[in-house]
Amino acid sequence: MPGIDHPPICEIYADNAATTKPSPAAIAAMNRCLTEHYGNPSSLHRRGQDAATTLLLARESIAALLHCSPRELYFTASGSEADNQALRTGATHGAAQGKRHIVSTAFEHHAVLRTLEQLQTEGFAVTLVPPRRDGLIYTEDIAAALRPDTCLVSVMLVNNEIGTLQPVADIGALCHAHSILMHTDAVQAVGQLPIDLTALPVDLLSFSAHKFHGPRGVGGLYVRRGLPPARLIFGGGQERGVRAGTENLPAIAGMEAALQEVVSHLPQTEPVVAALREQLIDGLAKLPGAHLTGDRQLRTGGIVHFCFEGVESETLLLLLDEMGICASAGSACSSGALQASHVLRSMGIPEPFARGALRLSVGADTTPEQIDTIIQTVGDAVARLRKENR
Amino acid sequence: MKRVLVAMSGGVDSSVTAFLLHQQGYDCIGVTMKLYENETVGCSRQKTCCSLDDIEDARSVCARIGIPYHVFNFTADFEHEVIDRFVAAYEQGFTPNPCIDCNRYLKFERLYHRARELGCDYIATGHYARIEQDAETGRWLLKKGPDEGKDQSYVLYSLTQDQLEHTLLPLGGMSKDEVRKIAEEQGFINARKHDSQDICFVPDGDYAAFLRRQTGKDYPAGNFLNEQGEVIGQHRGIIHYTVGQRRGIGISAPQPLYVTAKSAQDNTVTLAPNAALLARGLLADGMNLIARPTLAGPTEVSARIRYHQREEAATVLPAPSGGVYVVFRHPQRAIAPGQAVVLYQGDTVFGGGTILRAMLPTEFKEIETLL
Numbered sequence: 001m002p003g004i005d006h007p008p009i010c011e012i013y014a015d016n017a018a019t020t021k022p023s024p025a026a027i028a029a030m031n032r033c034l035t036e037h038y039g040n041p042s043s044l045h046r047r048g049q050d051a052a053t054t055l056l057l058a059r060e061s062i063a064a065l066l067h068c069s070p071r072e073l074y075f076t077a078s079g080s081e082a083d084n085q086a087l088r089t090g091a092t093h094g095a096a097q098g099k100r101h102i103v104s105t106a107f108e109h110h111a112v113l114r115t116l117e118q119l120q121t122e123g124f125a126v127t128l129v130p131p132r133r134d135g136l137i138y139t140e141d142i143a144a145a146l147r148p149d150t151c152l153v154s155v156m157l158v159n160n161e162i163g164t165l166q167p168v169a170d171i172g173a174l175c176h177a178h179s180i181l182m183h184t185d186a187v188q189a190v191g192q193l194p195i196d197l198t199a200l201p202v203d204l205l206s207f208s209a210h211k212f213h214g215p216r217g218v219g220g221l222y223v224r225r226g227l228p229p230a231r232l233i234f235g236g237g238q239e240r241g242v243r244a245g246t247e248n249l250p251a252i253a254g255m256e257a258a259l260q261e262v263v264s265h266l267p268q269t270e271p272v273v274a275a276l277r278e279q280l281i282d283g284l285a286k287l288p289g290a291h292l293t294g295d296r297q298l299r300t301g302g303i304v305h306f307c308f309e310g311v312e313s314e315t316l317l318l319l320l321d322e323m324g325i326c327a328s329a330g331s332a333c334s335s336g337a338l339q340a341s342h343v344l345r346s347m348g349i350p351e352p353f354a355r356g357a358l359r360l361s362v363g364a365d366t367t368p369e370q371i372d373t374i375i376q377t378v379g380d381a382v383a384r385l386r387k388e389n390r
Numbered sequence: 391m392k393r394v395l396v397a398m399s400g401g402v403d404s405s406v407t408a409f410l411l412h413q414q415g416y417d418c419i420g421v422t423m424k425l426y427e428n429e430t431v432g433c434s435r436q437k438t439c440c441s442l443d444d445i446e447d448a449r450s451v452c453a454r455i456g457i458p459y460h461v462f463n464f465t466a467d468f469e470h471e472v473i474d475r476f477v478a479a480y481e482q483g484f485t486p487n488p489c490i491d492c493n494r495y496l497k498f499e500r501l502y503h504r505a506r507e508l509g510c511d512y513i514a515t516g517h518y519a520r521i522e523q524d525a526e527t528g529r530w531l532l533k534k535g536p537d538e539g540k541d542q543s544y545v546l547y548s549l550t551q552d553q554l555e556h557t558l559l560p561l562g563g564m565s566k567d568e569v570r571k572i573a574e575e576q577g578f579i580n581a582r583k584h585d586s587q588d589i590c591f592v593p594d595g596d597y598a599a600f601l602r603r604q605t606g607k608d609y610p611a612g613n614f615l616n617e618q619g620e621v622i623g624q625h626r627g628i629i630h631y632t633v634g635q636r637r638g639i640g641i642s643a644p645q646p647l648y649v650t651a652k653s654a655q656d657n658t659v660t661l662a663p664n665a666a667l668l669a670r671g672l673l674a675d676g677m678n679l680i681a682r683p684t685l686a687g688p689t690e691v692s693a694r695i696r697y698h699q700r701e702e703a704a705t706v707l708p709a710p711s712g713g714v715y716v717v718f719r720h721p722q723r724a725i726a727p728g729q730a731v732v733l734y735q736g737d738t739v740f741g742g743g744t745i746l747r748a749m750l751p752t753e754f755k756e757i758e759t760l761l
Contacts (some may be wrong), residue, residue: 042459053453056446060579070450072577213465240442 079208094151135294162301400444403516484728547742634724
């Protein structure tokens with residue numbers, strides 16, 4: 001199949017929140033599964049048993065990296081699937097006790113919001129707490145939304161568009177004090193900050209491999225022991241009867257290798273990424289008509305989001321692309337939509353500002369020189385667009 | 391190199407068994423018998439107590455040791471040989487011991503047969519008991535494990551000479567602490583797993599609910615009788631009672647009343663004061679003799695009539711019916727039909743069988759002179 005030939009321009013990939021480049025370790029692990037451990041883990045013979053062992057060791061390793069039991073981990077085909085399954089698990093558990101109210105936030109990923117809409121048609125009541133103007137969810141706002149029949153609270157750990165860090169530990173503690181289940185969509189968090197499920201008071205946590213240099217098409221759901229996971233896909237007895245379908249072993253092994261590498265390097269990379277992010281924020285903030293979206297301090301990872309006055313983000317993105325910078329306006333999953341993103345709207349950002357949104361997400365492999373180039377290029381592009389629009 | 395099929399439950403004992411045999415140079419294959427579906431045992435998905443987890447644990451250990459691992463589906467055999475027997479025994483008013491049936495019909499029959507088919511020289515389990523050959527007679531002997539509290543020879547009394555010759559019990563001389571220590575050193579995932587307590591297919595211990603679920607029957611209420619056969623109250627269905635039980639009877643009497651007998655035929659439960667539970671001996675059948683081929687006449691032994699119970703001095707002798715009488719030096723309390731009686735001479739298992747009933751005073755008078 002013919003591919004698209006890219007001109008050999010100097011490319012800076014600053015869209016790690018959309019997806020990351022698969023690491024060599026992940027690719028090697030996937031290759032091993034495709035060439036050697038290609039058996040079906042359910043088969044009796046040695047190839048099958050070999051695959052079953054590979055699957056088991058991957059699960060044990062990921063569990064150790066997240067500090068949970070391998071029995072509490074279920075592999076899914078995406079972070080979205082994990083979110084779907086998490087919410088249905090909480091909803092089912094709640095309904096069994098006659099509790100049919102779910103609290104979440106207005107700036108969750110669509111995998112959460114759309115599932116909640118669907119649950120509403122199935123008789124659940126949903127309260128969406130908006131973030132405040134600083135892009136943060138306040139624990140007291142969640143507390144005010146709780147009802148006697150609240151069965152589940154779902155709050156993302158790191159917002160995927162603006163990169164703010166949410167007080168999930170506090171909210172989880174609040175929920176547990178009221179015997180309410182707590183889910184967190186940690187898709188943008190796993191790989192960016194240490195996750196310790198022995199300390200984080202959540203019952204459900206979803207993650208996705210391609211956000212931490214693993215392959216796409218694979219994710220995972222943590223379900224605290226004792227909570228029965230809801231089934232989305234019926235069929236064979238894979239994933240201990242919870243998710244049917246022959247296990248995507250190459251992807252799972254790739255996810256394990258990627259997570260292993262990312263988590264073991266976190267003590268070194270976390271401050272590096274934070275420094276790059278600060279450098280980028282400092283540089284962009286100096287541009288005229290540039291507004292940082294979300295709180296300056298409470299953020300993590302490499303996501304930087306700005307709104308530029310008098311600029312349309314679509315043209316800005318195309319211009320940046322021509323100049324070698326891969327960026328996005330917001331969630332890649334909803335780009336193409338003309339409307340300003342639901343995240344920005346939920347924060348009360350005025351429409352004219354929101355139309356000039358730019359999300360840059362850098363990683364540990366980004367260099368300070370590249371950050372300088374980005375700042376320079378964005379400045380040039382914004383200036384050029386404003387001149388055109390005058 | 392000798393080949394061994396290691397029966398692995400997913401617990402710490404059988405894991406260390408596999409590890410030790412592998413260390414000793416045996417060519418090991420780890421096998422877990424899948425015995426039931428989680429749904430069968432009413433182990434709702436609320437609890438992750440079930441066999442799927444055990445299979446994952448066993449697989450994890452085998453991967454660490456570096457031996458092949460397989461799961462054999464024995465659910466149909468288990469249903470037929472263990473669960474059906476358990477249900478039938480309960481319905482007849484007996485107190486069955488399904489672990490013994492599982493060892494006899496599943497582990498040392500079906501699984502042993504598989505092992506032979508696969509060219510294995512031995513089957514191995516993690517039981518705390520020893521197997522030795524008698525230098526004089528050439529017979530294979532079953533002996534107690536050194537740790538009295540953990541000794542499992544009781545549940546192995548049914549092993550034949552052929553089975554004993556081809557069984558390895560590498561934990562026989564070890565203590566549980568030593569076994570756990572090895573598991574921890576090796577980083578086995580189940581090193582700290584708790585010992586299984588209840589009957590595996592009734593994890594909540596509610597036998598009555600299991601029976602109702604399994605058979606779809608209701609076990610009707612009926613009469614409590616006294617020793618004279620007079621009706622003294624109503625019981626909730628005979629499956630709720632076991633011989634020797636005092637709690638949950640709900641009848642006030644001048645002295646505490648105990649269950650002394652159950653009749654499935656009449657749907658009655660007989661109650662009497664404690665003294666009525668005492669008997670001089672018992673009648674057993676289905677005897678398997680290990681230490682010697684036949685029982686010629688009265689023989690001095692010590693007898694265990696319940697798992698982990700103290701042994702009592704006794705004499706065993708053939709009964710005219712074909713079974714054996716076991717006569718105790720001191721009367722024993724609450725002899726439960728259906729339980730195993732296992733006979734020892736010192737550390738060695740002499741043999742064992744299933745208790746049919748307590749001995750009648752008339753029977754005792756007849757054989758007293760033989761003792």
